[in-house]
Amino acid sequence: MASTITDVAKLAGVSAQTVSRTINTPELVSKKTLDKVQRAINALDYHPNITARLLVNNKARSIGLFMPFSSDQVKQSLFFSTLSATICQFCSQNNLIMQMFTSMSREDSSQLFVKLFKERQVGGLILTCPSVSNEELIYLLSEKIPFIIVGRPGILTAQIPYVDVDNVKAGTIAVEHLIQFGHRRIGFLNGPSNMTLSIDLREGVTAISRSFPELEILEAETNLTLECGYIEALKLLQTENRPTAIFTADDLLAVGVKKAADELNLRIPEDLSIISGVQNGWGHILPYKLTHVDTQFEKLGDIAAQHMARYILHEEPINLSTLLEVRLVEGQSCGYVS
Amino acid sequence: MASTITDVAKLAGVSAQTVSRTINTPELVSKKTLDKVQRAINALDYHPNITARLLVNNKARSIGLFMPFSSDQVKQSLFFSTLSATICQFCSQNNLIMQMFTSMSREDSSQLFVKLFKERQVGGLILTCPSVSNEELIYLLSEKIPFIIVGRPGILTAQIPYVDVDNVKAGTIAVEHLIQFGHRRIGFLNGPSNMTLSIDLREGVTAISRSFPELEILEAETNLTLECGYIEALKLLQTENRPTAIFTADDLLAVGVKKAADELNLRIPEDLSIISGVQNGWGHILPYKLTHVDTQFEKLGDIAAQHMARYILHEEPINLSTLLEVRLVEGQSCGYVS
DNA sequence: TCTATATTTGGTATCGTTAACATTTGTATT
DNA sequence: AATACAAATGTTAACGATACCAAATATAGA
Numbered sequence: 140m141a142s143t144i145t146d147v148a149k150l151a152g153v154s155a156q157t158v159s160r161t162i163n164t165p166e167l168v169s170k171k172t173l174d175k176v177q178r179a180i181n182a183l184d185y186h187p188n189i190t191a192r193l194l195v196n197n198k199a200r201s202i203g204l205f206m207p208f209s210s211d212q213v214k215q216s217l218f219f220s221t222l223s224a225t226i227c228q229f230c231s232q233n234n235l236i237m238q239m240f241t242s243m244s245r246e247d248s249s250q251l252f253v254k255l256f257k258e259r260q261v262g263g264l265i266l267t268c269p270s271v272s273n274e275e276l277i278y279l280l281s282e283k284i285p286f287i288i289v290g291r292p293g294i295l296t297a298q299i300p301y302v303d304v305d306n307v308k309a310g311t312i313a314v315e316h317l318i319q320f321g322h323r324r325i326g327f328l329n330g331p332s333n334m335t336l337s338i339d340l341r342e343g344v345t346a347i348s349r350s351f352p353e354l355e356i357l358e359a360e361t362n363l364t365l366e367c368g369y370i371e372a373l374k375l376l377q378t379e380n381r382p383t384a385i386f387t388a389d390d391l392l393a394v395g396v397k398k399a400a401d402e403l404n405l406r407i408p409e410d411l412s413i414i415s416g417v418q419n420g421w422g423h424i425l426p427y428k429l430t431h432v433d434t435q436f437e438k439l440g441d442i443a444a445q446h447m448a449r450y451i452l453h454e455e456p457i458n459l460s461t462l463l464e465v466r467l468v469e470g471q472s473c474g475y476v477s
Numbered sequence: 478m479a480s481t482i483t484d485v486a487k488l489a490g491v492s493a494q495t496v497s498r499t500i501n502t503p504e505l506v507s508k509k510t511l512d513k514v515q516r517a518i519n520a521l522d523y524h525p526n527i528t529a530r531l532l533v534n535n536k537a538r539s540i541g542l543f544m545p546f547s548s549d550q551v552k553q554s555l556f557f558s559t560l561s562a563t564i565c566q567f568c569s570q571n572n573l574i575m576q577m578f579t580s581m582s583r584e585d586s587s588q589l590f591v592k593l594f595k596e597r598q599v600g601g602l603i604l605t606c607p608s609v610s611n612e613e614l615i616y617l618l619s620e621k622i623p624f625i626i627v628g629r630p631g632i633l634t635a636q637i638p639y640v641d642v643d644n645v646k647a648g649t650i651a652v653e654h655l656i657q658f659g660h661r662r663i664g665f666l667n668g669p670s671n672m673t674l675s676i677d678l679r680e681g682v683t684a685i686s687r688s689f690p691e692l693e694i695l696e697a698e699t700n701l702t703l704e705c706g707y708i709e710a711l712k713l714l715q716t717e718n719r720p721t722a723i724f725t726a727d728d729l730l731a732v733g734v735k736k737a738a739d740e741l742n743l744r745i746p747e748d749l750s751i752i753s754g755v756q757n758g759w760g761h762i763l764p765y766k767l768t769h770v771d772t773q774f775e776k777l778g779d780i781a782a783q784h785m786a787r788y789i790l791h792e793e794p795i796n797l798s799t800l801l802e803v804r805l806v807e808g809q810s811c812g813y814v815s
Numbered sequence: 816t817c818t819a820t821a822t823t824t825g826g827t828a829t830c831g832t833t834a835a836c837a838t839t840t841g842t843a844t845t
Numbered sequence: 846a847a848t849a850c851a852a853a854t855g856t857t858a859a860c861g862a863t864a865c866c867a868a869a870t871a872t873a874g875a
Contacts, residue, residue: 141595143831154855159833169853186595190531191831195860199528201576206565220558227544227577236598237577238539239565257479257524260574365761394762423703424732424762481861492825497863507823529861533830 142183151179162187193259201236202226202447203261205248207270217420218436219267222289225440226265233448242270249275256284262451265443268292268301269334287446287457289439291335302442302461304417304434306336309465310343310386313414313432316467317384318351320412321476326375326385327358328368328392340388340416357382361392365421368395376403376411383476384412390422393429393472408474428470435463480521489517500525531597539574540564540785541599543586545607555758556774557605560627563778564603571786587613594622600789603781606630606639607672625784625795627777629673640780640799642755642772644674647803648681648724651752651770654805655722656689658750659814664713664723665696666706666730678726678754695720699730703759706733714741714749721814722750728760731767731810746812766808773801 148155153172160168161176168176179185193199204226206219223239230237238261242248248271255261268290271279276299279286288301317325327344330337341358348354357375361367368387375382376399387393393415397407405411407427415422415431422429442461449455486493491510498506499514506514517523531537542564544557561577568575576599580586586609593599606628609617614637617624626639655663665682668675679696686692695713699705706725710733713720725731731753735745743749745765753760753769760767780799787793 144833145831155831156833156856157854160854163833167853172853184595186592188532188831189596189598190528190537191860192833193528193860194526194532194831194862195833197860206562217555217558220555220561223558223561223577224544224579227579230577231579231581239561239568239575239577241562241565241569243569254524257522258527260527398764421762424759426736482863483861493861494826494863495824498824501863505823510823526861529830530863531830532832532861533863535830 199262306339368392372399430470537600644677706730710737768808
């Protein structure tokens, strides 16, 4: 049904190769022929069959993005939608195809990656950190699957390429900021203890607290939901000697803290300072600007895609690791201890 | 580098065709040969080249999803992430490939669709409603591009397949609910007037208000942001004879209304009832359960993908339109007029 | 045992494109 | 005008799989 390169060649009275050249290397074709072929292409509404092209070139021009889709993760954070949107945009701009995949059963995802790559469906994969286990990563390395991880993987001993935000630094500067406001008892609502995000934040917090022996950090683990933030904040704020500031791993937790503060009639920032890490977009909901660490996490997708694109298009090796700079953004949720 | 069907055939001592049969129609192969070939496949770690397979079969097995990516749309609503997640999941389960695309410049998106289909990159497209103009849709029809729209398109005269929530009904039952609570002056924070969502909601509201002549509907247009909801709610609630209830197009607006109500010291639901349409996930943030219309919008992606899959896999015609049922979910944000 | 039929396997062409090489045409130089 | 070289075009083979048809082998019934 659809017209092929041969149809165009016949109509234009040239060989198929000349048509191919007209499309791919027009500088090698005379102006007269170029014109003739172009007219034939238009007349037949010819579109080169990408599949045939890929077969002969023998390389996939698509980036696979693998996402975990447990519904609450999607529902409660804009991280994944931002990531996919960014990568999609990058691919569209760079004439690459973006394919999205998700796991069906938890265990076989590395099998899936190998399959995708070896079947030539994708030229490389972008994986999101918590969804792939260490063993799987090792396996992928051994199978020479080109991949890059968004978020720091659990192991660093192996040569695993990733991009992440500098969460250690984020933890440090957040607490540093609170110290400058005179806070010495600080609540710390961290994420789940098995996430590298949480591990890194804690490391950052610990680092700064080593230089301030009088500092007291009251850490609580949460699952990064509003509800959990609310409950843990209530616990912290109802103790005898309550903290004067709370650092939350993300802004959804900060909203939970605000809810708890409201309930206890604590004014922000007069009675309680709040500072947050990753901004997932929930902070907008607060009646004041939330002081937070700008992690530029929306850049993660772009960087990962760039690395992958360089590998796919020019076979450049994938950089081992990239850490994004973080910086503090002052809002109206932090104040001096009264 | 990678092994081909011929390599496997050689190793197993059979023809390439037999290997192909082993993979695709094992019931036509003797048990003995099956075994032999399977061993060779494993030994060589053979994976059929999808590209070659697609070429000979001459049909694309992928669904293209087109998304608008103006950043605030992604940032403020979980609609797009939910949609892509659902479709991705469906594709993974049905052995289809999901490709995502976004527009580079506003005007050429229909050109892009034609290109994608004719180049055999995709077997069909799922488009999101506001991102494609009526003219483009007509053009796609004329080019016989298989597509389905999520959300009601602006024109219905042409044979345009779509899936949407029954927003007309949603508008009706929301107001009906408020009427049952005795409300007669009702604020209505609608979306942008050019969105079919807004048009449909208004139609539903108008329909019910025709049966209740004493009903007063105070409609205001918003851009579906928190800020806008807050401002418009303030305006409504500061009038001489303020409405006793407000119906918002989505839950983010409802959060804005809550903010305004707090500021004016109006208790919910004692002083003001709030009911919301589409739940984008922001409603969770409120300290009470928001009464809303359950639009099951997370089903939209599934249905669209199902239609597309049936077309791609079995060439079944794409159904013209599907409207999802809506139902009222009672929360704690509506009360009787005092 | 022989034929008829079912089961299993193999050979060749093909999908639509580009790579590699071969050939022709054009242009400049002597 | 003859030669040398560059530019433009054509020819053939290949990418890796499956479709289609032909051939071989096995099985059953007479």
